Amino acid sequence: MTIYAIGDIHGFSAQLDRALDLVERDGGRDARIVFMGDYTDRGPDSRGVLDRLIGGLADGRNWVAIKGNHDRMFERFLTQGVENDDRIKSGLSWMNQRLGGPRTLGSYGLGGEDAAFLHSANGGIETLMSYEVDDTILDREELVMQARATVPQAHVQFLAQRPLWHREDGLLFVHAGIRPGIPLDRQDEDDLLWIREGWLEDTRDHGALVVHGHTALEFPEHYGNRINTDGGAGYGRDLVPVAIDEDGVFTLHPEGRAPLTAP
Incomplete structure (x- = not known):
């Protein structure tokens, strides 16, 4: 089965629509998609992004949407000021x-x-x-x-109920990353949402291929033990879906799949 990951959207609803269209062309309407968090902030239409995700989940789409640090900031402003x-x-x-x-x-x-x-x-x-x-x-x-x-x-x-991580088929989906060497059930929420130092430079096997976002790049990257799906849509770049299956890891484009390989 192919699992698709869509990285940080940051309020760019048109980019979300484009990414969903690419996934549907590749895997059909029932494709399994994990959204990596950071649905809000920076872009012009955070409301529209949340409407699309909430509507899709209500319609029974085969989607998982985890929480990002920007989603928590918005939630905390609303609920706690x-x-x-x-x-x-x-x-x-x-x-x-x-x-x-x-x-x-x-x-x-x-x-x-x-x-x-x-x-x-x-x-x-x-x-x-x-x-x-x-x-x-x-x-x-x-x-x-x-x-x-x-x-x-x-x-x-929706913001309050997002899980901090999702595990499936040898993959661990989490917004920012994990603290290496710490069991998943003992990870700190702040690390799962914010971590960079001590995580991005770690090359060890984490017991699962970790799929994350949070640290904006020019394009998604495969590092062998982790995949960063955040290609910088929050800074005006394209939102590029990632497909993972038994054939490998790929990015999706209007012309089709392109391999995303580790160095």
């Missing part, structure tokens, strides 16, 4: 354009890319001072309340 994450060493707020929170809220009709006014204090931690929605200036608490009233509950539930 939290805009910072301890794993962001720069101290940037989720409301910073670089992380993409304003574009996500903008896809729900709440302001947009230039709506946030931020201030850095408390050792460089960036915080939201005000946010403009329809010529009205809101503080953070007011914005959280308006976001809770605007974002569909189905979207909040």
Whole structure:
């Protein structure tokens, strides 16, 4: 059986539609797809991306959608009013354009890319001072309340219910990666969503071929013990699906499959 992985989408619904079309051409409408997380932020249509995924799962599509760090940031803002994450060493707020929170809220009709006014204090931690929605200036608490009233509950539930990993047919799907040498049931959630250091340079066999995203590349890469599916769609590049089966690992393109081989 072929299993398809679609890396970080980051609010680019047109790229998601393109990727789904490529998968369907290769494997049919019932193709098994694992979505690697980071459905929101940076792109213009996070709402549309979530609508497509929620609708597909409700229709019984053969899909698995795991959680990414950006999905958790959006969820925490909605449910807890939290805009910072301890794993962001720069101290940037989720409301910073670089992380993409304003574009996500903008896809729900709440302001947009230039709506946030931020201030850095408390050792460089960036915080939201005000946010403009329809010529009205809101503080953070007011914005959280308006976001809770605007974002569909189905979207909040979808974000909250995403699994942190999925294991199938000798493959381990996880958003960022794993802490090498730690059993899966003892992995830290923050590592599964954020890890780079201590993971990307590790060449050992992890007991399964690990399929992940999170670290944006120019194009998906096969490293032998892991496959990085994040080809940088969040930065304007194409969202390239990866197909894995008994014949090998391939990327999908309008002209068909292309082998993705380890060095």
